[in-house]
Amino acid sequence: MSLFPYLVAAWIALVGLYGLVTSRHLVHQILCLVVLQSSTYVLLLAVGFKTGGIAPYFSDVSGRPVTVDPVVQALVLTDIVVEVAVTSLLLGLAVRAHRRFGSVDPEELRQLRG
Amino acid sequence: MRAPGTLDPLLPLVVVVPLLVAALLAALSALISQHRRVLDLVAIATSVAVSAMLVVLMARTAGGVAVYWFAGLHPRHGAAIGIDFAAGSLSCGLAALTAVLVTASMVFSWRYFETASTWFHSLMLVFLAGMVGFCLTGDIFDLFVWFEVMGVAAYALTAFRVEEKGPLQGAYNFAITNSVGAYLSLLGIGLIYARTGALNMAQIGRALGHGRPGSLVVVAFVLVLVGLITKGAIVPFHFWLADAHAVAPTPVCVLFSGVMVELGLYGVARVYWSVFGAGLGHRSAITAAFLALGILTALVGAFFSYRQRHLKRMLAFSTISHAGLFLVGFALLTPLGLAGAAAYVIGHGLVKAALFLCVGAVLHRLGSVDESRLHGRGRALKTTGVVFTLAALGLADLPPFATYLGAGWVGDSASSHGAPYVTAVVMISSILVGGAVLRVAGGVFYGLGDPPREDPRLRQGATEERSETSGDEAKVPLTMTLPPLVLVAAAAAIGLLPHLGSVLQHAALQVEDEAGYVKTVLGGAAVHHLSALSPKEPTAVRAIDLESGFGTAAGALLLALGGLYYRRLPGLKRLRPARVVADTFDRLQSGVVNDYLTWLVFGVACIGGALAFSLR
Structure with a gap:
């Protein structure tokens, strides 16, 4: 197993974090959060990968074939469900914020301070 | 009593019941949204039932960690293939505290919201299920899932x-x-x-x-x-x-x-x-790192709390300060330290909940949470004022509130493990936090001292706060005065329980007994001899604990009086305490x-x- 997918996961995570910190648009910022989360998919799938392994659901293969780890795939699915819930809620908030503040810049959301 | 290590059917029920009821309420919302009281009753009954089940579980798990494998997938040859709930009495106790507080805030909401649609009740129950699941789970990925379940409910x-x-x-x-x-x-x-x-x-x-x-x-x-x-x-x-x-x-x-x-x-x-x-490994490095984080948090939170004029934000910063103290208790890695943190969490949870509910009653009646606007206007709210003052004293570690035991045990354990300065940190942050809240109690409910200068940052927010409640009622309804009163009484009663110390320390040992946890979960063994890294320490209430508790409360009272009257003292008239430093720090809390x-x-x-x- 090469190091490459782990480096990709780390890179995606860092890019997502960079975007979150510097973003000046709510929707952009939320998508950066999605990017950050995508790094977890890459990491988990890389962890479960086996060279030459087939998908862990099969019926027409005889013997005991090599499969990739099914656990991480279940984790990624759960992770996606979590992401859908969080992202949709955040996007809903962004729409409302645009309506109330008249801006989608996080710097302009300044009702609370100190 | 059930033998330790066997499956306990109550374990999954405490999560399943609130989730099912929440789904049911959401599904039937079209039918029952007109019947507000039915909604309230169903939600309260659910959280009461969950609290009761968790109290039973807490008693049952005193003998050993209870494990439940979902779908009956037991571990084979010492390897887990399923997902489990594994809970000791500390986990169950924390979950029980959660359920009790959910019940209290549900009762409080009885008259609080003008219109609460079904989804408020559903979300509260999902929130409850998420928090309870987080306490009980024995699977690290599920820990993340429950974290997000309670998170999403909390965001909404x-x-x-x-x-x-x-x-x-x-x-x-x-x-x-x-x-x-x-x-x-x-x-x-x-x-x-x-x-x-x-x-x-x-x-x-x-x-x-x-x-x-x-x-x-x-x-x-x-x-x-x-x-x-x-x-x-x-x-x-x-x-x-x-x-x-x-x-x-x-x-x-x-x-x-x-x-x-x-x-x-x-x-x-x-x-x-x-x-x-x-x-x-490297326990001493872990202790040092978490002690530093905890002490920093305790002092920063206390400082910000004392500076605040917005009541909810003041209580929020006091929570940050206390979170630092809880982390200090954990950082010692001793059974007594963790037991102290547990006692602190119980006492603080009950007292802080009471304080928030009192602030809710103030907001309901007076339409503001700004200390400077409220000065002297709370005189009519007699019960709320008394409860708020008592809870504030509890926050300042006054015996017999359970908080003083927590502070005392954390300090004792730290002193015997080479960190005597922890006692001083606990006292300083409790004095600052207690002083801030007592200042509010004296100013708002009894009209003592001078009204503080109006905070320009609060002016624009003031109009918005009002809409949280319907307001304009002749007096605070019973459903708003009773829950905080009960919570404060509970905090004092728990501090008076005779064997609290040894029970909590046993529960803490259960958590810190790593080998025993593994044996119970993977081997189904009944572990009777808990073996943690550090031995048990004496938990008897000592004179010094009482003294430091009373001392902290007295210090907080003095600080509160100072905050109320400092402008009448000669020489201090022009003093604006720590103004420059504080303004710099305020800018950090930028809201972005x-x-x-x-x-x-x-x-x-x-x-x-x-x-x-x-x-x-």
């Missing part, structure tokens, strides 16, 4: 008044920071799965227990930690908390401050003792989520660097 509840600016901003900052923390935790979980091939906490702990930790495990530990201490509001991960508290409806604040923050720290203890403890995330990244870098350096 924060934005309850979604038509207003404040709640939108508070909920957005809360959701973004906590989600970033959660995803970094998930990266850590992925790394730990890569190393051990396991997700069950006991099995990971056993796999990591052999051999050197290695850099991968340290990185995974730091990443998992980020999400938990973001939820636990540890400086510099704490910024979201004040924003979320300032805008969330008061019954929701009760849960945020009373248990949700504490759950983050419980997660740190759970993950440390079940997963990483044996593998990481990008800044909070910068601090989060900075914090990760600092903690990661410190641990990577010291855990080699």
